[in-house]
Amino acid sequence: xxxxxxxxxxxxxxxxxTPLGVLVVCGVVGLVFGWALRPVSQRxxxxxxxxxxxxxxxxxVVAGALGWAAWTTRQLLVKKKGWLExxxxxxRLVLAKACALVGALACGGYAGYVLTWxxxxxxxxxxxxxxxxxxxxxxxxxxxxxxxxxxACRVPPDEGAADGKTKGVxxxxx
Numbered sequence: 001x002x003x004x005x006x007x008x009x010x011x012x013x014x015x016x017x018t019p020l021g022v023l024v025v026c027g028v029v030g031l032v033f034g035w036a037l038r039p040v041s042q043r044x045x046x047x048x049x050x051x052x053x054x055x056x057x058x059x060x061v062v063a064g065a066l067g068w069a070a071w072t073t074r075q076l077l078v079k080k081k082g083w084l085e086x087x088x089x090x091x092r093l094v095l096a097k098a099c100a101l102v103g104a105l106a107c108g109g110y111a112g113y114v115l116t117w118x119x120x121x122x123x124x125x126x127x128x129x130x131x132x133x134x135x136x137x138x139x140x141x142x143x144x145x146x147x148x149x150x151x152a153c154r155v156p157p158d159e160g161a162a163d164g165k166t167k168g169v170x171x172x173x174x
Contacts, residue, residue, distance in 0.1 A: 015093060018097050023100060026108065027105070027108035029105065029108065030105040031108035031111055031112040031115075033112065034112025034113040034132075036112075037112070037113055037116070038116040039116070048128070050124060050128060051128060051131035052131075053131065056131060056134050059103075059106060059142050062142050063103070063141040063142040063145045066095075066148070067145040069149050070149035073153060074151075074152040077152065092149060095149070096149035097150065098146075100143050103139045103140065103141075103142030103143030104143045106136075107142075108139075109139070110136035110138075110139055111132075113132045114132040117129045
């Protein structure tokens with residue numbers, strides 16, 4: 001049995017970026033739930049929910065915060081050749097991974113809800129489609145910003161180190 005070769009950063013304590021397949025699965029799950037929301041609510045005798053601007057704006061604010069965190073992290077680690085305390089780097093990485101999944105789920109959910117209103121003659125169909133479309137775009141922006149933050153958290157390998165150790169992390173005092 002051939003196992004993949006491990007690089008210098010693939011040992012214990014390393015984390016890989018979020019795979020595209022996982023994001024696609026989250027998006028498809030969101031799409032199915034978003035698509036099912038209208039028929040299920042109608043079968044229960046309820047009116048389909050409207051999409052409020054507060055939810056969409058919250059996604060945009062989170063996307064902006066993630067983008068800002070990605071930019072400042074990249075500036076610190078790459079441009080200024082500084083270092084980031086390990087616990088802060090892990091916090092940013094965990095935040096980025098979680099937000100990438102939630103962004104993909106939200107993007108799919110809003111896109112699925114848009115699809116249920118295509119061709120509908122209902123009174124608020126256009127408004128629901130527009131707001132859901134903006135929500136899907138905001139979810140996609142959130143996912144992209146989270147992936148950028150993930151990428152910014154990568155510590156570049158030390159160019160002069162032959163043992164594969166990385167710079168940017170404080171050395172162990174022991």
